[in-house]
Amino acid sequence: MEHTNNASNKQLINSEAKAKAKRSRSPSESPEDRGQPSKTTLHRLNGLENDTEIYGASHFGEWGEYMQRKRAKLQIQNTSLEGPSDAKSDIFRGLAIYINGWTRPSVQELRKLIVTHGGVFQPYLDKKSLVTHIITCSLTPAKIREFKHMKVVRPEWLVESVDAGTLLPWTDYIFYPGGRAEASQGHPVGQTTLKPVSKSTPPPSPQVQVNRSESQSPASRSRSPSRPLYTTDPSTYEDAVRVPGYAMGQSNEMAERVMADPQWRAAHTSIAPDFIEGFYKNSRLHHLSMWKAELRSLVMEAQERAEREAFGNTQDRDGPVVQEKAGAQSTSTTDVSMGGVEFTLRSPTKNKGKCKAETNERVFMHCDFDCFFVSAGLTTRPHLRGKPVVVCHSQGNQGGASSTSEIASSGYEARSFGIKNGMSLRQAKQLCPSVVTIPYEFERYRDLSSQFYTILMRYADDLEAVSVDEALVDVSHGVASRRAAAPFSVNDYALSLAETIREEVKATTGCDVSIGIAENIQLARIATRMAKPAGLFHLRRDDVQKALEPLDIDDLHGFGYSTREKAKEKLGTANVGELAKKSKGQLCEALGKGTGETLYKAIRGIDDRKLESDKPRRSVSCDINYGVRFENNEQTETFIYRMAEEVARRMSDISVRGRSLTLKIMKRDPSAPKEAPKFLGHGICETFNKQTPLSSIHGQATNDSKDIGEHAWKLLKSFNFDPRELRGVGIQIQKLEKEGMAENSAQARLPFQPAFRAKTPDKAELVQVASGPPQIVVQPPSQEEILQRADVTAGVEEAPTHDIPSFSQVDKEVFDALPEDIREELENEYKRRSKSPTLNVPPPVPAERRPRIVVKGTSTDVKRITRQLAPRSKTTISPRKSTLFAKRVTRVGPSSVRVAEDELQELGIDPEVFAALPVDVQREQLITARHLKNGGALAEPKVLKYAKRKTRVYPKKPPPLASHPQHPFLKQQGPKKGDKLYFTRTDDVQRVIEAWVENFKEDPPNQKDVEYFSKFLVQSAESSDTGMEKTVAAMRWWLVLLRRHWEFYEHHDLLETEPVTQRMTSEKIGRAWWTAFREVKLKVDAIATKRFGGTLCLK
């Protein structure tokens, strides 16, 4: 019993608790509020009858009661807020306001404002009709949609209305959802793969990202508002502006010149067959990212091994930490990869590796080579020490002053001239003409790097491979043990450990490293800045503020150019010291929640990030944006497939398969020159990304180059870009799975038309298919029989490969289960076939690909043939006809005779041969064989029947005959006696009239002649509209002739001025002609009036 009551009781308790909580939070709490509110208040509010109605127990099954009461209680609270004493104004009367989300001023303040000024504060929005306005500072997209028909206003409306003492128009304060707040969020992630460009990451050129830590020492940093960016090939206009000396709109003339040479193109751009290999052999970025990935996985393996071994026998701790696999050295000369190197973590104890040391004091070291490429190069070139050395592709005087080759690394001597990483060699030469270039030596870098890591491994509790020349190491334990060893020494144990490491690295590799030491990763990185060059620096907790103060945001790891710009714009400063004074809220508001919070901590030297030593690889990719120049789609496709091979190779190297593929395309910005300022570079580009799920034919994750290529090419095609505009292509595979895993988890795909699916058809092949007309066999009736035979044999041959099974072989159940449209199609097809039972029209070869054309072609074909087979009449005649046809269809329906195979064998017929025969022959054969077997006579009623059907002949109706109006003709005496000339054509008639007029220039026209012409013209006009046209033309010509000779008399009335003399004056002749003309005209007009109304105009 008690149990049943429980629910409602609990609810009540809850509601009261909440109400109390709310009450206690409200700033002005009158004593009255605590007690029961007066009845008058209640009545005024919601018309509830009494307070027990509100504060009493909820009733069982009373839906909505809870909320209703809650609302009432809150309103009671609000009215108490209002208070009689400070009833300020009524400016908000009639308003019911709901406040959405976080606002400034706070909800409590706003609520007070609303309530004290006569408005109603609605705490819930469950009934939108109750609310007149919504106050908000920010809305989620979903809410924007939800509220789009409501009055959404900024809180300033209330505040300023109160200030003004009157209700300001809310329309001035409409809330407009601005740019998405998320745009400012999202901090750049450490580069894990070789990414060419993505618009979201602040430094869009990867070169910059990689070299940033080296290039900008705090001392040399310029404080210009727009910081110069050093790269030779920026891909956006924003970046291009920041690159000093970058001729943005300028086309590289040399590139244009060489690109004009197709042979050069074929050999040196992406069209070249070995382009990808060449590209990767020479791409520093490729090596860097590849090594990084490899180092990471090596580190990971080392840790795993360390953990495993922790449970086994203790190893010799001073044993070799690097085990070069046999033969690795020899292969690595050509293949510059980390393959063959194996790290061993020094102390496989329980609190090493993944189970991090739990010492109170964490010590992180950030170890970084000083200008790695240069110092690596100098190890074999000691004579260059002290000279301004840079590493770049372009060597010596090659390329000369105009070289756009990018400087990957510059020595400190070179830096003192102002040379920066990412500059072009040309720029560097301008700054320092004596600059010395040395080439890349990837093998050396690899070796040095592995040595470097080997040493670090020996001291590290945990290690994160940042790049070849840079690592983050957790050395907490090492330091602690040193302290334990010499507890009373005043030395800085961390510093002394770092010194040991530094010396060891120097001794092994001959290169200097700088080590920054601090209590977390962020600070360690900053400490390294202080340590450089070739030094150590321990950033202690006490010095943190001092060290951080002069820095800019983008000196902090994880914050880039865009964050800096944003901070400057919104907070007025990018200086860490200044920003330290800002509240967390301000930072969050300006930079977005995530970035703001991280920055807030970072500024205070707090960084709780962990070393990412065991972060599994997320993606494998292959990007090429140098030398990408295509002329047509075929080249692009080939290239894509080649890139897919590269990606596939990388994936199988680390034995993973992927489920998702992203295609990144850089397309020349329409406003950018055809040839980028950087020789064969990508120039300013538009970047496009598209993602697609990736799967093999069996629906599993894949690393097959064919699958990858197919998917990538499909994506690229979907962009529909001009291949000549492409400047960069990247294929990235995500959702990686370890090979061998999840093999069976995937749902297999049904093998629909596997032959077609397996490979994208060749372009050429497609064209061929398209141009090849469907095989339509049109048979002249005479050759019918012969050709039919020929067709039958052809059909037999083709049948097993291209034909659908005969109707009798179709599983009825399966057939019924097919989708309606497919079933219909099949039915039609079978109908079509059964209509022409004897001729098995072979479908043309490309039937599967171009079904439409085929059906169309053959259907007309069939129609024609059936007509000839049964030439009774056109098939189009009557609906009754079709029923007759239908009957025939059912009779001849099955396209093979049903007979058991055993029986056939018994009869001595090869079933296979039998199946290939046309139905009627099958039947015939079967009957004959059966009869022969039974020894009976051969009766052939069926054959007769067949013949009968064939001989039934319908008379074919003649096609309709056109009827042309009979045109009257002008009959004349021919040149010879008895000859008659008939004139019907307009110009002939005109010629006759002209002759007539010319002959009677001296005489008035003969009345007989006039009648003769008049009769013709009238008849003609009466006969048809074309006749009328002729009449008009003739009359018009007559009129012209008359005007030519007697124009003067045209408007003289003949009757009025009847001449007395009998002399044949020209006047009389003229008048006679005009009279004749008018006579005819009247007659013709009469016809025209009858037909159209009005008179003919002969103008």
Next chain:
Amino acid sequence: MSPVQHCGFELGQGLSRDRRYRKGPSGGPTVHTMTDTLSFNQTLRAIAEFIEVAIHTILYVRQIYPPDLFVRRKKYDTPVYQSRHPALNEYISGAVKAVTDELVLGNVDKVVVVIKDKDHLALERFIFSVKNMIQVQSYDKDTSVQDAMTPATLSQYFRSFLIKLTMIESQLGLLEQHEDNSFAIVMELNDDKVPSVGQDKNPPPWVPADQQHTTSGASEDSQLHLLRAVDTGIISLSLAVQESGKKFQKFVSPDPKEKGKEKT
């Protein structure tokens, strides 16, 4: 003659009956090439299409609507003008469809585009005169008619029609441009024929026309320009322009000599 004027309002309901694309009972359309002679349905469709094109051109040439309402297009290898106004286009195509329905039955004598002034007095009539020369059985509607014209020739004729139509402007007396001229499409049927009732429930799209809009209402002094005529052997078609006497009374004839002559 039973003159019947087309009423735009009721057109919308009649639109659904589009016979022009109805297939013959055979199910598949007969394939015709340009060298085959015309079939009845082809002729019907061609004439209907031509009338539609011509109406657009008439409206442009006679400037019933501002010229910028029209776009220049190519049809029958000659430039024509087509209205861009959807409502107008719908009215015209609806009217032509309705005409086509009657044309199938062979009832139509004339289709008249009447240009009216603001008082609805007919100023000009553009008369499409048609005559069904043969009766074709329903099953032969898609069969090539022996001895008939070929589609190519017919299309050349239409071209000539349209050229004449655009040229006639120079011969016709000017219409006063500032007036609110309007137009109507009138169908005149053969004697003792009334517009057929459609198979569907919709009322027929036609209403009886104003007598003076029809050719039978043409006064004695109206002038007829016969533009062109063609005999396809199936349906004959001619196009004439009639300037009404009203127009001559309204406007001074540009050629007084001509006018005097016509008085006789």
